[in-house]
Amino acid sequence: MKLNSIIIGEGTPLLILHGFLGMSDNWKTIGNKLAEEKNFQVHLIDQRNHGKSPHTKEHSYALMAEDIKEYCEQNSLSNIILMGHSMGGKTAMLTAAEYPDLVEKLIVVDIAPKYYEPHHQQILDGLTALEEANLESRQEADKLLSEFISEKPVRLFLLKNLNRKSEGTYCLKVNLETLKNNIEEVGKSLPQDKTFNGPTLFIKGGNSNYIKEKDKQEIKKQFPEVKFEEIANAGHWVHAEKMTEFYESIVDFL
Template sequence: MKLHYQELGEGKPLIILHGLFGSSDNWMTIGKKLAENHKVYLVDQRNHGDSPHSDTHNYEVMATDLKEFIQEHKIENPHIIGHSMGGKTAMQFAVTNPDLYDKLIVVDIAPKAYPVHHDTILEGLKSINLTELNSRNDADKALAEYVPEKGVRQFLLKNLTRDENKNFVWKINLSVIEKSIEAISKGLEKHLSTEKDTLFIGGSESHYIKNEDHIVIINFFPNAKVEMIEGAGHWIHAEKPEEFLEVVMNFLR
């Protein structure tokens, strides 16, 4: 699958993968900063952003998408950053293709299975009747019945766009994501691992990386270290960008 991407800067290549319901645009601010020292590729994963839609959505195919992207663009030994779902894609790629990248940074996700917990968001997005929608404000009002946090709604509604006939449509493949939500929640296969340098960055206010997860992390990534950023939730790069960039750049040096 030919993934849509945005390219910034020059230097050592660095690929960034967004999380569930996200897109490459979510990482533009961080990407511009990292592009001062790197050639940054901001990638839309399948069924997200401007990349193609597919009926299949799991970490095996998304890791293959990443491998094909690296090979197609002749990218040599890139660093890889993955957030949430993108972090699991990056981990799956790393343990199956340890010779195709340099360093790995995983943002606020562990290589374990998580309980399915996006039901309310999915119900909220499905509740928006696109055929009767007149404005983004109407979409926000409908979604607010399911998602009270304004910032989360703004993030989710970045997936709303208009087609050539000016009708509202979703950029994300909502039906396939809903169908695949259990696969998105799965952990890595236990027999795979890599000794490449790996950094896990967690938010102290997030529940995705807990103290007990450090053992699971080391089982897959023996040379991993974990750094927690105080006061950050799940969207660390948006909530604490300066602290996030400092940790990332120190590791990449």
């Protein structure tokens, strides 16, 4: 599979994997800073069934980890730094565990290796309504989505998935059907025998409950060289909510 990506700058390859229903564009601001100020070659990747990457009927962490390995082969990348948020964090964990010779350092943003129950139903219902409507403007899409999701920042994030078709109507970039059919896969845990012994940073939003204190012992078993960082007054989208503090955390680690 050939994943779509935005590549910025020259230097040590740093691959960034977005979360569920996200895309490469979500990380452009941080990607530009890392490339310009710290001499990384940043690869902002659309994972399968997201953004402009291929749509398939299958969606699993095993496949997504394989996609990243293939991407590195296609682009002649080695000794990469791999960073992932939420679903992308789980892909990053498994990639590092399966292909440790490929990954130099690992950064996981606000997700643990444990199982999470499906909790995106309202968002999926809202996106389904968008897909079924014959939308003619982004304002119309936002109004419809607001019936399902009250938080404006979440709606703005989701509306990045809107794509204008040639006849002026809109469709979704994300492969909604496959993601709904495989929603159990998104919450799956990293198998306990999968470990990565390289330098690892787990970043948690202070207001987020995705990583709990009791999860840290399990994380240490699978990632023995782990460092934990908590960013105060940030939720699950810690990189967007507290960009300066987040950026400083990853630069310190790298």
